[in-house]
Amino acid sequence: MACPQFFERLIVRNIGSSVYWLETSKHNPRPSLAHAIEVDVAIVGAGFTGLWTAYQLLNAQPGLRVALLEGEEVGFGASGRNGGFAMTLLDMSLTHLRRNHGDSGARSAHLAVADSIDEMGATIASHNIECEWVRGGLLVVGTNRAQMQRVESDYRTSEALDLAGFELLSGSETRAQLDSPTYLGALAEEHCAVVHPAKLANGLAAVVEELGATIYEHTPMSSISEHGGRLHIATHGGMVSAEQVVLATNAWASTTPWFKSKVVPLYTYIALTEPLSEEQWETIGWQQRQGVEDKRNFVHYYRRTDDGRILWGGSDGIIYPGGKIKARYDRGETVFKRLDKTFRHTFPQLDNVRFSHTWGGPVAITASFMPMFGTLLEGRLHYGLGYNGHGVAPSHTGGKILRDKVLGKTSELTELCFVDSREAAFPPEPLRWITAELTRRSLLRQDASMDAGKLNGAMDPLLLRAMKKFS
Ligand SMILES: Cc1cc2nc3c(=O)[nH]c(=O)nc-3n(C[C@H](O)[C@H](O)[C@H](O)COP(=O)(O)OP(=O)(O)OC[C@H]3O[C@@H](n4cnc5c(N)ncnc54)[C@H](O)[C@@H]3O)c2cc1C
Incomplete structure (x- = not known):
């Protein structure tokens, strides 16, 4: 007969279902757009891409009239609900990036995102954005021999590309930093920070407002058209006439005619533990508070939070029929069960730790597994999207790329391998x-x-x- 702890575990392991980050950050509500306005630049979507673009634009050209239109609330999308890893990853790995884009393309793309991590830290500090930014680096662990091959291959690639800040660790060196019996070794990368993503989104929104942007919430763009040399965005209650528009809707871009065949929304899920006791932390270490990932295709990613919890995400991702985005998909029971199992497999010392929150959200997958930046509608509509589940730092790079595009500047950033590239398409539905x-x-x-x-x-x-x- 099953013991009482078995039933208790079944009931208590997943006791919550809300986005912890959104719950624990202060959001200032903004009005929706209820009239017609005229601006220089309208940005659709107030996640990291939209917010960083506004930030970069207003720093480059103070006085520019910038409006952000957000269908829900600031940080509602992936930006307010992610794992909070600001990391350099592009493509499936550094090895894939080099294979697909050559030495020079891979090196400049990697360095652009690494610079973004430095700049994000500096901007957060200079504007006093309280968002629990911790620059502890990244540990990419191998938990089987094949994963170790991938770890070693990325290390060799970092050497071939002459990239600083990578170190190959043995199993015992890895376990001395974070103790899991599953670790065979790891690649440590210096360029990574973890952050409270919703606090960053809300803090950044306040900064761009101080710089002069206006944010309208609950203002979904319903259509966009071009006439009289301007773009016109219709919303439920208003109308925006803009010289230029930036589309920063990431997974939701899959509902537009331009990106229907270029982007597939994939749901990824997170479980969050209750705060661990000091004794529990001592059993695993993790003093440096690095972000951690393994080398599966569907990675497990995990990190500490400021209040002593472990965020445990990944393991699988779900594409729902027709590539739809729906609120009810934020719950992914099958994946939560798998997350629970892999957490306990990785840290058997923490078998009695319970999960207090679980949630999910859509990321934008592209066929090339690279982000896409470009321009449509005769130079007036710029887009930046398709981060394939790792856009926290690349969206900062994206903000600079989109700034340069709006301002009509050619720069090293607009020459990166994922800007104005031929975008791979998925076949039509079904x-x-x-x-x-x-x-x-x-x-x-x-x-x-x-x-x-x-x-x-x-x-x-x-x-x-x-x-x-x-x-
Ligand atoms: C569970 C999860 C974990 C993740 N973990 C990580 C991680 O640890 N590290 C990492 O680098 N990346 C991670 N990601 C991915 C990362 O969060 C995204 O790549 C990044 O936030 C994308 O930012 P964005 O601004 O482009 O898109 P979003 O943040 O998705 O913003 C798009 C916004 O557009 C709005 N919108 C949509 N349609 C309209 C419309 N018609 N009109 C107006 N507004 C509209 C949406 O409401 C939304 O707020 C994760 C994602 C998820 C879901």
Whole structure:
């Protein structure tokens, strides 16, 4: 007969279902747009991409009339609900970035995002944004031999690209920093910080307002049209006439005609523990408060919070039929169960720790696994999206790219390999969903076979061929 603890565990492990970050940050409500306005630049979406773009634009050109239109509230999207890792990752790994974009393309893209992490820290400090920014670095751990091959391959790539700040750690060196019996070794990267993402979004919103931007909340763009040399955005209650528009709606861009075939929303999920006691922390270490990821295709990512919890995310991702985005998809029971299991497998010392919160949200997946920046509508509509689940730092780089695009400047940033590049497309529905789902399953299968000891750390060749076909 099952013991009482078994039933207790079943009931108590997942006791919450709200976005802890949104719950623990102060949000100042803003009015929705209820009339017609004329601005120089309208930014659609008030997540990190929209907010950093406004920040960069107003610093470059004070006095510019900038309005942000947010369909819900500042930080409602992925920006207010992510793991809070500001990291350099682009493409599936540094190795993939180099393979797909060459030495020079990979090096400049990586360095641009690394610079962003430095600049984010400096901006947060100079504006006193209280957002629990901790620059503790990143540990990319290998938990089986195939994952270790990937770790080592990224290390060799960092050497080949002459990138500073990477160190290969043995199993015991890794476990001395954070103690899990599953670790075989790790790649430590200096360029990574963890942050309270909703506090950063709310803090940044206040800063851009001080700089002169106006933010309208509960103001979804319903259509956009061009006439008289300007763009016109219709919202439920108002109208915006703008010289230029920046589309910063990430996963939601998949609902627009331009990005329907270029972006698939994938839901990723997070579980958060209750605060650990000092004794519990002592059993695992983690004094440096690094962000941690493993080397699965569907990574596990985890970090400490300021109030002593562990945020545990990843493990799987779900594309819902038709690539739809719906509030009810914020709950992903199957994934939560898997998160619970992998947490306890990784830290058996913490088997009695309970989860207090669980939530999820949509990220934007592109066929190339790279972000997309470009311009449409004869130079008036600029977009930056498709971060494939790691846009916290790249959205800062994106803000600078979009600033340069709006101001008509060519710069090193507008020459990066993911700007104005030929964007790979997914096939039309229902093939789009089927392809994306088959890809997801294939990646999960590979994760399982690697866990079972197979040494196929490279991606499934069939899958790579399929991805190439549609790109
Ligand atoms: C659970 C989860 C964990 C993640 N963890 C990490 C991590 O640890 N590190 C990392 O780098 N990345 C992570 N990401 C990804 C990261 O959060 C995103 O890449 C990044 O926040 C994208 O920012 P954004 O501003 O482009 O998009 P969003 O933050 O999604 O903002 C888009 C905004 O557009 C608004 N919008 C949509 N349609 C309209 C419309 N028609 N009119 C007006 N407004 C509209 C939305 O309401 C939303 O607020 C995670 C994402 C999720 C969901």
